[in-house]
Amino acid sequence: MALILLLPAVLYQLCAGQPGPPDSPGRIAVVGAGIGGSAVTYFLHQQFGPQVQIDVYEAERVGGRLATLTVNSQLYESGSPSIHSLNLHMQDFVKLLGLKHRREVPGRSAIFNGEQLVLEETDWYLLNLFRLWWHYGISFLRLQMWVEEVMEKFMRVYKYQAHEYAFSSIEGLLRSLGGEHFVNMTHKSVAESLQGIGVSQRFIDDVISAVLKASYGQSVSIPALVGAMSLAGAQGNMWAVEGGNKLVCSGLLKLTKSNVIHARVTAVSLHSTEKKHLYEVQYERDGTLGSDYYDLVIIAAPMHKATFQMSFLNFQPPLAELARSYHRVVTSIVHGYLNASYFGFTDPKLFPFASVFSTDSPEAIFHSLESLCPVNVSAGFRRKPPQEAGVWRVLSSRPLDRKELKTLFKSYYSVQVIEWQAFPNYSTVSPSKSLPPVLLHDGLYYLSGAEWAASSVEMIAVAAKNVALLAFNRWFELSEKIDQQDLMHRLKTEL
Template structure:
């Protein structure tokens, strides 16, 4: 009987002049092929189906900040080196693509204040806890509980997204996870938040400042939510993809059969077709100008980024300029012999650390110094001891000059330098300013707005699925799936 009832219903709609559901979009453009652009392409393909053509524009390289470079015929991560274990979308991508987790190579860390090491990790967990307690009291326990509470609330988003719920603003998404407290965490510094729960100033100056510098190259005045994401990673449970994290991006684009266009998008123009918006994406490729038309456009690249911006034409009212800039971080991949005596170890054989973080000192040469393993770790692989030439990743605020390189390394064979407009410059973003919008126009979306709440692979992957769900729900007018209040209670009731 069910097919007969369905047929009668359709005939009734036709006779009554009622329109059926809208057709899916014919073409979608995604600007940017980093983890945000690649992930949103996959989620759009998942939502709208394979019949929708998706064009992905990328001016530089697929993978964005998930990048590698070659030293002595081996590849090393030059961008985001690791992914948090709680990033469920990335875990799913790895399984979906048949990729593997890279074999973990253990290594100890230390914190350097420009003169001496203020904290050293050992091989013994209980000894590490004792040292933290001896130096900082119970500050580290208060920090751990704070981070765990934030991450527990953040994990709610995966449940919401599994039930196809989406949010039209970053504030709305955050409020659904942790109420006004989560929104306020984008307006209050990590230092203020930690002081408010009783974390000592010394712990903030020694440990928190070092983690913030290593993660974002910025001081403890950055927003609390940004800091919490970074501190969650600093507590361990990190992993990487065998062969390079960028394989996730290229794999997702290949899986969805997306059309990757290696071109720089210069403008997005609004046109109207049968009272529906149509967007013209204008681009430049190899000195030649081109354009194409789309029903939906997703911007998965920073609009605030300095350089060559995207112009938005024919929009009434005109789209606002988005204040703020991106913070420069310099990555130097050095193949050479570490100068362990700079850190107080005259005999390099006694230097036990794979990673050194620097506190926020005005005289600091670097933010972090890390011994790198290749993206393909073979069985029996070991880190190069300091008395041998190894590959080191140095993060700093500017390129290291010859004197600074000679301070950190006894000698070196090669130095490869990459300058990133890596993260939002949170220190110049006023706490009174609202977060950038997700919806720029009816079917024009800004995925990278999420970075101003927290810049991490986890946040961008979550934002990618939110934008895909939002675009789908708005296209088919599924308003009951957008900006719903009290979702925790709602989902418990449904179950």
């Protein structure tokens, strides 16, 4: 009888000696409240559960490069204007938050080489195809097939993430999608890749250069993967959020009940205990210094010296240098009357285009010029014709001077200028330089390095999900869900 009575105590002692599953992290810090920071906050909340406290540090505004400004009492997108329909995470966010797609307002485009329009879009699809064939042969078909092949492989990532697989490096993620070919596309230029599939140099100079200038303010020497993502958007199927794209960011942070701290993070320092690492996040707010401790830290802000200086302390060996140069793009929001004669239309009533893209020409004073619609589009809304004062967004490499503004506009009421360290400076990419790491230290992650593979809202949303899954799988030691090879074959056999 005594032996039976002692049995529960013996079993308890045996079980107590066995390591159980680790507790969930108590606190997580996310640095940056743009689409990367807000998305990773949601995915972390989804993975670890609502009991985990998440603090989101933001030095400027929630939304980052998803931003709006006011012109004549109406809001307009000043940052990323549209989202690709293949971005499934953003589609899910919009449904989850009860937001709506903005009403689409059709508009025609043209390409300008600094002297004249070299390609003009019409309202007839078949006529547009005929014009492309007449000017460039079958180059546009070869381009379309190339972009579709790249995007088809990229879409595999959503299946991987649905099964909670994660990757500890961007190269590993790309390799899982398209093999070494995808990794090589981060070093090989888009011009070289398109030439290799038979796209004509004239098509590259006229069309491809104009699209990439409008997207990144850079030339056809940017990496092929970046170019493919940009060209996918140029083929249409784009949408925007009613009320402004930034509502996705603020909505996700509100949904997860995250604690948004409006402060500039100055340093992250490592403090180790017997059982785990702790990270001290040091910050400055309104001239006052502060700090707090976290189990996990995710950096969701671009690490470039011009605008984001942050130190890493107490790491042995020291963390690798993350700072890389970013490319400046200037956005000018102009409320005024377009000078249609600059584009060859003496009568402004005959100017039919909502947007004009510039080729990579020394004569061109802008990258792109676009007639903007407000973020709230009513059922009866119409674009302002050039003979009426409208709101235009002009992208350029530097602020436009008075003479250049007078060249593009007959007259104007206001000009608002935003200078962005908007995108990675892809001219610094070389085959010998690897992509930035995702895993900086056990419990310290860098999300924004994914921009160097391709800078787009969809790439950052995918990177956010990957970081959240990686943090979860590493915390609970689910190694079978990390850096697995041949996932497409594995998922097919599992299903």
